[in-house]
Amino acid sequence: MAEAIVTSRGPETAVILSVSAGTGHMQAARAIELAMQELSPATRVVTLDTFKYTTPLLEKLILGTYMEMLRLSPQLYGYLYQQSERGRLLAGTAKQEFNRLLNRFTAGKLIGLIESLRPGIILCTHPFPLGVMDALRSSGLLTGCLLAGVITDFTVHAYWVFEHVDIYIVGTPELVGEFAAFGIDSRVVRPVGIPVLPAFASQPDRTAARAALGLDLQLPVLLLMGGGLGMGAMLDVATLLGHADLSCQIVCIAGRNTVLQDKLSRMAPELRQPLHVVGYTEQVPLYMAASDLLISKAGGLTCAEALASGLPMVVVSPLPGQEERNAQFLAAAGAGVYVKKLSHLLPVLQDIFRSPGCLARMADAARRYGRPRAAYDSVQCLLQGYAAWQAVAR
Template identity: 35%
Template sequence: MGAKKVLLMYISSVSGHRHASLAIQKALQEVDGGVQTKSIDAFNYTNPFLEKFINKLYTFVIKTVPRIWDYLYDNEDVLARVRKTRSLIHRLNEKKIKELFDDFRPDIVVCTQAFPCGMVADYKRRYNLNTPLIGVLTDYAPHGYWLNEFVDVYIVPTQEIKRKLAQRGIPQQRLRALGIPIDSKFREPGNPAEVLRRLGLDSNLPAILIMGGGQGLGPIKKIVRALDKLRHPAQLIVVCGTNRSLYKWLQKSKPLFTKPVSVMAYAERIDELMSISSFIVTKPGGLTSAEALSKSLPIIIVSPLPGQESLNTRFLLESGVALKVDSFAELRSLAEELLSDAARLEKLRERAHAAALADSAQKSAQLILSMIGGPRFNS
């Protein structure tokens, strides 16, 4: 038998789905150096035009009319109405999927987003394939677009998500509560003093990390303005992602701030930034939340997007690892309290540490490799 081949699929180059896919890919190589892997942006591979259109449409909707996304997300009526449309899109992409399967000949397929997972599941059904398919959920909220009898196993973030999917008809033997896969570097303790020195930050000032996901979404300008008014000494670290206008505005505005503000574009070492921060102010994407928990970093949630982020917020608040503010005055007040109350901050860190599943990528990799040549559950 030749080398094991694992095909990983996600959508969007700046998404948490991609980071989860890359984390699993890295873990597979760490577990079995001989495994062959291929990680693909499914939209870009099958239909680049469709990818650009959908990405722009999604960004437009969540920025301008977020209520629409809230209505569409996990709505059973909408799911039923778009079923034929999804099947048509899958059929249109079928030729490219067949080329991919014929060329790479994967022993197993792993999808970190529901669209490619459904596309591969339909391809399996039409061609009567027994190639195992794993769906990896990267938010603390399941939705109906994941559900498909031709998915062999679902890797889910928590036991609660496992229970909810079982209630929706997925057999228990297809569900594994392993956490959200994140890069193994988030398990490393790191060297905060060295990171502070390398980044030119003040080791005597507490650092507040501000993020808005890979696209730098959310009211980051208002967050920075609010935290710049803190009475307590602090420094701000802002990661802008692909939001170039935000990056330019912050760079231009730096001389006007009273607090030291470090501005970064798309940072590769988020783990290092988290290791030197007192807490993070962010929108609660699944990957960002899992990464923060793995670094025992308290989370302040500002302006969660409807749909998955609202449900992520509920999970984080119920777990006691995050705090949510509804105004920028409240944000400033809460930040003052946390910076002035070391015991409260430490309690949040302890809860985050207890909720973390930092080895999810490694456990996922072990499961994936064990399934190659193993049992199928969709017979």
């Protein structure tokens, strides 16, 4: 249980705007909401999926195209992502036109709701709603509240950067310099960590976590994840590891991918290694506490959760774009290994387990960068920023 804020009074209402593309952005919103309930219980938190307030056609066009591109042509998405980074072809005009379109079909419905809620804080965990809020503020609206954004990856993309944002919450101090390259004042950027669920601040030790989950207390645990949607090469990885000469047990969290869950469950009896298959679960903090190594793609929230758990990570099949940047960050930090080809995975794992102290060094690096209390620290930043804004407003 966190200590309640006594230095400043929170607003009556805080609005969190997110987008249900994947699960990471909504998970960050949920983490902030739970931490706010503890630290400022008098504040009502309203979390909204932004695309529920736009036209169905635009929602289908943007989210549908995004998800299909990731499924059918991830390399095209990676190319577009790179071309819209700072200084590249699509970073300026394309961003402005996209935000103009989004604002035209979304702002009208949202502004009426926001005005009725009268929030003291508006927090965005996705760049789409942040762009809409920035446009409203630049037109003279939303002057009566604090506007903040949470960057949910270990990189800063041009589509996140807006001039009227009061606070940016980011994963590491290194990102302060990336914002400076965009001309954003460093005082606006708070490197307190990507907000993970408050449960990550009070995880049990490994033995207790394994006992609670019914896992073997002696065998090392390899945790396979593909985000909340169960994406990535999870089936191929589970097959490879299940037939390998490794002394371990495998836990595979398939998320909401029921087809994958069924395939893994049918395959489990044929494998050499014990395979525990889990669908969507709220117990990710417990599973990470129980594990020795995470094998996953590199969604920002997954990486932040692993770091918060002191859990080393091997990245396989990251999505081109921000996930590749996250994988590069983990590797540079010494907390992870980026495996670019599935055929390289088993030799990498064998090297890790056979090298004395390798896993422990990776775990130490993960703990150095981990921010298990990031949700609480983010709320502290928001409440302090709100108090400072109130003082100026008076």
